[in-house]
Each structure stands twice: as C-alpha cells, then as structure tokens.
Amino acid sequence: MTNSLSSELPPAGPEHSRGNVRRGADKRERLVAAARRVIYEQGVETTTLAHIAAAADVPLGNVYYYFKTKDALVSAVIESYRQSYGVLSAELAQQESPVGRLKALVQFLTSRRDQLATYGCPIGSLSSELDKREDALRSDAATILAGLIDWAEVQFRAMGREDARELAVALIAAYEGIALLAATLQDPTLISTEGGRLLRWIDSLNQLPSGNPPRAETTG
Amino acid sequence: MTNSLSSELPPAGPEHSRGNVRRGADKRERLVAAARRVIYEQGVETTTLAHIAAAADVPLGNVYYYFKTKDALVSAVIESYRQSYGVLSAELAQQESPVGRLKALVQFLTSRRDQLATYGCPIGSLSSELDKREDALRSDAATILAGLIDWAEVQFRAMGREDARELAVALIAAYEGIALLAATLQDPTLISTEGGRLLRWIDSLNQLPSGNPPRAETTG
C-alpha cells in the first residue's frame, strides 16, 4: 500500500540526466526538485543558490529568470511539499476506514525510517528552521503541518472522537517528534518502535467509546 | 516547584546591562548566554558573531580571545544546555516518585509554553539544525536529547515498566513534537492541551501492570 507513498515525500528530482535536451519549461521543476533535495539535506540557510543551480544543472544566472529571489525558490519548495501531501492524502484516502487511513499514515512514516534517521522529516526540519524567522515563509511552511493536523483531525472525527483535534495534534506531534529523535540519535529503529506503538494506540482509540460510535473499519 | 525551573532552560543573560563595567572573568559567560539567546531566537546559521558580540556587549575581536571559532562558541552553548538540564534533573529529583518526576517534567514543559510557541524548544531546534551537519557539533548536541531520554527511561524503569525505553522515547518525542507544532503554528495552547494529555498518560501507565503493552489514555 505504501509503495507509492514511500517515494512521494522524500525529495526526488533528476540527479544529472544530461544528454538529452530538456525543454525550458521543466527547468523550473528541476530547480524546485533540486532545491527540495539540497535544502532537505543541508538546510535552507546553508544551501546556496549556486549549489541548487548546479544540482539542477541550470546556470546560476538563469535561476533568477524563474525565481526572483532565493526566498521565492524556497517558497516554491514549500508549495512542492504541499502538492506532495496532496498526493499522500489521496493515497491514504484509498483506505476504507479512518482508522485504516491513520494507520497508513503511520506506516508511511515507518517506511521512511532510514531517510528520516539521516536528515529528519523534510517538513519538520524546514518548519523548525523557518520558525526562527518572521517571514511570510514561516507561515507558508506552517500551512503544511497545519494541513496534516487537519487531515488527521478529520479521521479522528470520522471515528466518532470528540477529542479529534487533540488526538490529531498528538499524533502529528509524535510523528514529528520521533523523526527528530531518530535523526538526532541517528537511529532508525526508534521510528519502527514508535510506529508500532502508534499503531496500537490508534487501535485502542477505535475500541473505546468516546461519544459517537466509531464506524466499522475494514483494514487492521 | 517549576518556578525555578522555568527560568533555567530559557535563554538567560542580561540583555544590555550597560552602566557598570563587568570584570573579564564573566565575559565568557556573558558571551555564552548571549549566544544561547541569539542562537535560540535566530538559529545557528543565521546568527552572526557580530550579533552575539553586540548582544554580549563585547567587541567582536575580543570574542576570539574566549572562543577560537564560532563552532567553539556553539559548542559552549551546547555545554551550557547540558548544565541547564543537569539543574533541571536536580529539580525534578525533588519529587518523591518516578511518576511525580515525569509529571514534573511535563509541567515544566507546560510552564514554558509561551516561549516554546515562539521559537520552539531550544534543544530541539538546535538539534534539528545541527542534524544537517556531520560535525562533532551534531553528536555533541545529540547527547543532550539522549540524556533526556535516558533520564525518562530511568523513571519509567523505576515504575516497573519493562518497556521503559520505548516509553521514554515516546515521551520525549511527544515533548519535542509538540514544541515544534506550537512554534510552527504559533499556538501555545497546543502545549497546554498536550501537556494535560501526557499527564494523564503517565498516570495511566502507573496503574497498568508492566509487560503489557501500554495503552494510551482515551479522552480527557
């Protein structure tokens, strides 16, 4: 199930597919993909436009034709993440029950454990860095995590939980928190273990009354 | 109890207490305090030595008398955090039971909610930024979060939990995760709510026999 998902979130992008001429139209995409990857691995502040340009195989001077400033490119990266999470939620929507969808999210987390243990969560580390600013960029990045929380809240609500918001926040906090710990301690097993714990936790929430009766679910 | 604690972790240090000349002995401390504050508010990469020097009211050139490089100063900041957490654990040790100590940690978290919702967790955001590097600094910073987890594990162990490690990781992950969310969404209430949830969760763990998988509490 998470097959397709597992390749969504991680920063993708052409490594160096030289040889055939690419239309100018996709240069922008290549830049965003390269920026996403490089920024994920190095952080916004450390990453250089020259570095991104090189990774995208685009002349430095040309970058400014597509992005007025470095911040504009970072903003495009954020937008790119937004799209990725759109794809993700579409994938998750294939699950028939809210519990299944939530558990699929956790399994998606677990599937990325090695990557997360190296550079952390792309969204989390980006948000963490941008939290130090007072830009539009900060609030821009914030919408992604907010969207994730909202999505989880919808699921918990569908389970009949009146504390859906609280649970959603708790779930995403655990998600981001374990990604941080795994990256900091460079230990992917932390994610597996915590993933298992979260799966059980979600199950436990489903079995207990909370107000409205939860819908029956098909997936375990 | 957390009265004193609440002033430990947050970056301390005189903002600009000009007027009376301070002897050189404490200059180093002033620099570390200023660095801690400024780095907390702006991030490592964005923070300039000139900025730190100004915040500490020390001539830029003089900084290098105390710290050979910027990294050395950052390292001193990390060490400063290590000491702060030493103080914190001493405070927490005043609680008679492990449950009390764990809950005191959560209360300490809650007491800092406004600060956390502004710049995030000092340790978490610092670690997140340093996770992008491969320095000694990265592993240096990692020891602090590792220490926190170890501390929590000891408490859970003292509660008779055989899954103490897993619980400790989960607790600190929740701690760091909620700090990140609060900062990103700029919403301190997230911390209060999650703090409450964690307190109940800790209580629930205390009532369950060890060996069984810990069950998260269901509702508030």
Add this chain to the structure above:
Amino acid sequence: MTNSLSSELPPAGPEHSRGNVRRGADKRERLVAAARRVIYEQGVETTTLAHIAAAADVPLGNVYYYFKTKDALVSAVIESYRQSYGVLSAELAQQESPVGRLKALVQFLTSRRDQLATYGCPIGSLSSELDKREDALRSDAATILAGLIDWAEVQFRAMGREDARELAVALIAAYEGIALLAATLQDPTLISTEGGRLLRWIDSLNQLPSGNPPRAETTG
C-alpha cells in the same frame, strides 16, 4: 638575441591602462599578470588579494570568480612562470651549440641585472618563500627550478660532459645565488661580474675533456 628574452621573465602586464574597457576573457590574464608583478615585488605573504585586484583593476569580489582561493592564484602565477621559461628555452634553442645556449642563459641573467638587483630572481625568491611551507604550492614552484636545472643538464650533456648534472646544479646555483646577493646588497654590478665569470667558466668547460673534474677558470 636577449632582446626579446629580457622582457619575458620580468613581470609584465599593464599597470593601469584604463580608458578602454577590456572584455572579461583577458581578466584572468590581467589578474595573473598583476599577481605576478605584485608578488614579485612584495612577496606572497605580504601581498593582499585586494592589492592584486587593485593592480589588475578588478573588483575584489570578482577575483574569486576566476580563482577560488589566493593559493589558486599563486598557483596560476607559478604556471605563468612555467610558461615564461618555456618561451625562454625556445629562445635559447635558437643557439646552435649547447655552449651557445648556456652562455645565452647567462647573458639573459645579465640583461636583467637591474631588476634582479631590486627584487631578486622571481623564481628564486618565490621558491625561497614557499620553501617554508609544506603545500602543494611548494612542490609546484619547485618544478620550475628543477626544469631549469634539467635544461642545463641537457646542454652540458650535449657538450660531452659526464658530470653534466653536477655542472647544471652548479650553474643554476650560481645563477640564483648571485641574484640573491645582488638584491640583498642592491648592487647590479655583482651580476655583471659574475655573469662574465660564468661565461668564461662555460668556455673553459668546453675545452676540457669530459670525465676529468671540471676546473673553474681562474681570473678575468
């Protein structure tokens, strides 16, 4: 014969030919020429990139577009000397006999006496300074003197001297030694006199059978 030579080795390059804009292509050359001149006159360590940039009429920041580091620029200067000595040896090759070539070298030395008596031999003083380092630059610069010796050895060999290597070393040592003395004592006549002595010495070697220890000439 040495007319053209005399303008090869000495640092060349426009001093400040302002007025007509030069295209970027030759900027690199201008920088190398300026660096060569300034370094020759001031030494590597004393010379500032800002100084070189000013001498080349290039904005300081722009220097780094052409040379990644100061050392890279110094390396380019060394390469520039290598080329100059290539030109020199081509000129010397016009002499029909090895004796003629060796004597032409000495005459080249003599023709530069005023310059040498002011700042010393460009290669010698550069090598002397770099000898204090353990860089790649040190060995880089060394290849030039090594090349000179090799060239002289070839000539002596062509004269039938079995002690060609020893003679070559002696000749270049005398060459560099007299340049140092002339510069230190600021006396160009030292070079003229020693030049004459070396010419006679070369002639005397030509008359003696190889295998016998070379005998220096006795008087002028």
Add this chain to the structure above:
Amino acid sequence: MTNSLSSELPPAGPEHSRGNVRRGADKRERLVAAARRVIYEQGVETTTLAHIAAAADVPLGNVYYYFKTKDALVSAVIESYRQSYGVLSAELAQQESPVGRLKALVQFLTSRRDQLATYGCPIGSLSSELDKREDALRSDAATILAGLIDWAEVQFRAMGREDARELAVALIAAYEGIALLAATLQDPTLISTEGGRLLRWIDSLNQLPSGNPPRAETTG
C-alpha cells in the same frame, strides 16, 4: 673541526625547559632564540608574535616589554645572526691558511646539509624575504651577507688573488644558491656534491698564479 661550528648557525634555543625559574634577564634571549628558530622555519611574515611567545614560554603581553615592535624582535634576530657569524669566523680563524679557512667554510656548509635542505639557509631566506621591503630591516640583514663576502674576500686576498672580491662573491653566491636549490628540491645531496666541487675549485685557485704569490698553506 667543524664540530663546534655546526651547532652555531642553526637556530638554537631552549625548547621548553620549564620547571626551574629563569631570571628575567634571559627572557630576552629566549625570545630571540625562539624567534630565530620559528622565523627560520616559517618565515618572517608567517610567524606570529604569539607563536614566538609560546615557543619562548613567555606571555605574549610580556614580549613588548623587551621589544617595542615585531620588527624590533626581527632586528634582534638579525643581530643574533651577526654574533653567530662572529663565532663562526673565530672558528674558521683557527685554520692556519686562507685556503684552509675557505675550505672550512665549505665544510661547514656541507655539515649542515640536512637542515639546509629543509628550510634553506637562515640568512639567505631571511634576506630573500626582507629584500621585498624597503625597511631598515632590509639593509640590516644585508650586512650579514656583506660581512660573509668581506670575510671571504680577505681570504682570497691573502691567497694573493687580485680578483679576490669577485671570487668571494662567487663563493658566497654558490653557497647561497646551492642552499636554495637543496631546500627547493628537498635534496641534501646537492649540497654534498656542490661542496665537493667548491673544495676542488678552491684548491685549483690556490695552485695557479694570479699576481701575488699565494702563501703556503698547512691544511688541505
């Protein structure tokens, strides 16, 4: 014979003889000795007062009590070399004939071959570096090489050579030149070979009439 000599010229000085309190009087000497050594190994420009102070085990601030400026310390180093050459000439004076004295000088050169092949001639490299300046320091350093030449001239004159000056310049040029080559190519054998050649050259000068009959000599 050159036993004592061989330890005169090379930069000497206490390495780190801590443990017993030294009188303040010799601090100056320690500084000069340390400066001599460090400058010999690193060059004037590269050498830091802090480095010298550390090598001499003298607090940095204290250096300025003995030497008003860095240049003053360099000047003292030059003076120190002057004294060393005084000692050297005294040693050489023990030879009964001028030829013996000249050959003893060459043997002194040869005895230092390993050191010379590493850092070059202390006087030569110092002069070479100072030749780039227009200081008093430049002419100050020049007096040492001038003194050496003068000394050699006296010897050649005593041999009855009317071209004594020219020969003296040639000898010292060969001396400095071979030291430069050996250091640049990092090959001590160059010095041995050239030393042998110079010895034979001196002998050959002694056997040939030049005007005045040379004095008989005792040593070979």
Add this chain to the structure above:
DNA sequence: TATGAATGAGGGTTCATTCAT
C-alpha cells in the same frame, strides 16, 4: 616588571543578486 585581556584594522572568502549581452 609582568600579564591577562582588550582592541580594531584588515585579510580571505562567500553569496545573493544584478548586469550586459
């Protein structure tokens, strides 16, 4: 005399951004 602690003027280097073509 002695010394730890300033001080401040650079020096090498980076980099977002702009310019000219």
Add this chain to the structure above:
DNA sequence: TATGAATGAACCCTCATTCAT
C-alpha cells in the same frame, strides 16, 4: 530566454599592538 560575468556587503577569523592592573 539564457548566461557568463560582475558586484559589494558581510562574514569569520587573525594579529600586531595596547591597556589595566
């Protein structure tokens, strides 16, 4: 559109020199 080449502000760091004690 595209791009090589500028540009200049800023950053980290060094170091001779001075100061206060």
